[in-house]
Amino acid sequence: MLEIRDLCMTIANERAELDILRNVSLSVAAGESVGLVGESGSGKSMTLRSILRIEPSNATVTGNITFAGTDVLSLEGEALRQMRSTDVSMIAQNPHAVLNPVLPIVNYLIEGMHDAQGMAKGAARLRAGELLEQVGIDGVDRVLSSYPHQLSGGMLQRVVIAGAIAGKPKLMLADEPTTALDVTTQAEVMAILDEFRRDLGMSMLYVTHDLDLAAAVCDRISVMKDGQIVETGVPEQLRDNPQHPYTQQLMDSRPAGIVPQETAPSERTPSQTAFSEPDANEGEPK
Numbered sequence: 326m327l328e329i330r331d332l333c334m335t336i337a338n339e340r341a342e343l344d345i346l347r348n349v350s351l352s353v354a355a356g357e358s359v360g361l362v363g364e365s366g367s368g369k370s371m372t373l374r375s376i377l378r379i380e381p382s383n384a385t386v387t388g389n390i391t392f393a394g395t396d397v398l399s400l401e402g403e404a405l406r407q408m409r410s411t412d413v414s415m416i417a418q419n420p421h422a423v424l425n426p427v428l429p430i431v432n433y434l435i436e437g438m439h440d441a442q443g444m445a446k447g448a449a450r451l452r453a454g455e456l457l458e459q460v461g462i463d464g465v466d467r468v469l470s471s472y473p474h475q476l477s478g479g480m481l482q483r484v485v486i487a488g489a490i491a492g493k494p495k496l497m498l499a500d501e502p503t504t505a506l507d508v509t510t511q512a513e514v515m516a517i518l519d520e521f522r523r524d525l526g527m528s529m530l531y532v533t534h535d536l537d538l539a540a541a542v543c544d545r546i547s548v549m550k551d552g553q554i555v556e557t558g559v560p561e562q563l564r565d566n567p568q569h570p571y572t573q574q575l576m577d578s579r580p581a582g583i584v585p586q587e588t589a590p591s592e593r594t595p596s597q598t599a600f601s602e603p604d605a606n607e608g609e610p611k
């Protein structure tokens with residue numbers, strides 16, 4: 326589905342040329358969920374931005390990105406717009422960055438379906454209501470007519486997820502979609518995203534600095550440091566046999582006393598990760 330080979334990005338400022346991405350290679354198969362985990366500034370967001378071709382204007386990007394057989398770095402005009410509006414969706418960290426503060430929620434949801442997919446406005450409004458119900462929102466009419474400042478962060482991120490899945494994209498790019506939320510809401514929002522991903526058979530590239538969150542919803546994880554992928558493996562592999570000292574460091578910096586679980590990603594919930602403690606009641610007589 327997505328194949329990135331030797332992706333490099335440099336950004337020139339007045340003083341120097343900065344190497345932001347250095348020979349990044351990764352792949353995401355159809356229906357697969359891949360995590361991109363690393364510390365702040367390691368290049369995770371820039372990798373996602375390169376896929377959508379929304380890197381900073383002073384960046385130089387080389388290498389290869391192939392999406393569904395198409396060479397992404399040579400796309401332009403209508404073909405690029407098409408990819409961004411229907412094939413690939415992105416959920417960013419902060420919902421306020423994508424929602425217009427002076428327009429009600431309904432405008433945000435209808436805009437994508439009406440403008441990008443050519444749906445009639447009435448049909449798009451009905452579909453917007455359905456989508457909000459699907460992401461677990463009650464009182465849909467009230468929410469559709471609300472302005473962003475009237476809704477909680479968790480609610481807004483659900484709205485953004487509803488907008489992102491409206492066009493049934495093949496690939497979801499999720500850039501720390503729950504970082505701004507409290508822990509309980511984080512798990513709920515991640516569960517919704519994960520469920521949709523499975524139902525629609527979407528691929529996902531999920532950026533986070535949290536190894537546990539990635540292990541909860543990803544089939545494989547790539548660990549990133551200083552603009553490079555230092556290691557890729559299934560969650561259990563990274564846990565039991567980390568090959569790179571930085572992966573070991575990430576494992577060691579997690580809360581102490583955590584016992585690994587032998588559960589396949591498809592059987593886990595976002596609050597139950599490959600690394601998390603087994604359920605306290607597990608094995609006890611009912």
Ligand SMILES: Nc1ncnc2c1ncn2[C@@H]1O[C@H](COP(=O)(O)OP(=O)(O)OP(=O)(O)O)[C@@H](O)[C@H]1O
Pocket residue numbers: 336343345363364365366367368369370371372381534
């Ligand atoms: N417009 C820009 N001009 C120059 N350097 C930039 C620009 N935007 C980002 N960078 C630098 O690129 C590097 C990678 O940034 P990126 O946002 O991809 O990191 P990240 O891993 O996503 O971090 P975080 O988890 O904090 O979002 C950082 O060193 C950052 O300072």
